[in-house]
Amino acid sequence: MDKLTKEQRRKNMQAVKATGSKIETTLAKELWRLGHRYRKNDKTVFGKPDLTFKRYKLAIFVDSEFWHGKDWTKRKHDHKSNQDFWHKKIERNRQRDREVNKQLLKDGWKVLRFWGKDINKNLRTCTDIILLTIDEIKREN
Template sequence: MKEKKPMTRSQNMARVKSKNTKPEVFLRKLLWHKGFRYRLNYKELPGSPDLYIPKYRVAIFVNGCFWHMHENCRYSSIPKSNYEFWENKLEGNVERDKKNYAQLESMGIKVIVVWGCEIKRMMKDEVVAIERADNLVCEIIN
C-alpha cells in the first residue's frame, strides 16, 4: 500500500478557494432569504466585491481572517516558515483592501466587511446568526 505524503504549505494554500467559499455561500443564502438581490464578484467595481447590492449601493466583502489579517483574531497569524514572504503578501492584501474600500466609498458605495470568524460563529449558533443577520440588514438599508 502506498503511503500518503503530508501536503506542503504551498500545496495546501493552492487549494484555498477565492470564490464560493462556505462562509460566502452561507451569507449569500441568508441575504437571499431576507429578500436581497445581489451581483456576485462584481468586476465593474474596485476589488470585485463578493456581493454587490445595486438597489442600496452596498458592496459586501467576505474576508478570510488569515488572508486579510483580521486584527485580534485567533485565525489570523503569519506563518513561521518563510515569514518575510507571508508578511509582505498579507500586508499587501490589507493595503489593497484599504485602497479598494476608499475608492468604493468615493463612488458613493457603502462598504461592509464580514469576517470569516463571524460567519463561523453564525453557522454554529442560530441565535448569533439571527442577531448578526438583523444587524447586517440594518447596515445595508441605512
C-alpha cells in the same frame, strides 16, 4: 517549523478559493432566504466585492482571518516558515482592502466587511447589520 510537508502545504494552499468560499456562500444563502437579491463578485464594481446590492450601492466583503490579517499586530509572528513572503503578502492584502474601501466610499458606496468567524458564529448578527444598512440607505434616498 511547519507541521505539514511541503507537498501537503502546497496542496492545502492550492485548495483555497478566491470566490465561492464556504463562509461567503453561507452569508449569501441566508440573505437569499430572507428575500434579498444581490450580485456575487461583480467585476463592474471596484474591488469586485463578494456581494453587491447595486440598487443601494452597498458592497459586502467576506474576509478570512488568515489572508486579510485579523489581529495582525498580535498574529504577525505566527508564521514560522517563509516569514518575509507571508508578511509582504498579508500586508499588501490589508493595504489593498483599505484602498478598495477608500475608492468605494469616494464613489458613494457603503462598504461592509465581515470576518469569516463572525459569519460562522453570528450569522444572524451579520445579516441584521446588512438589513439595517439597507434600511438606512432606503431612508436616505
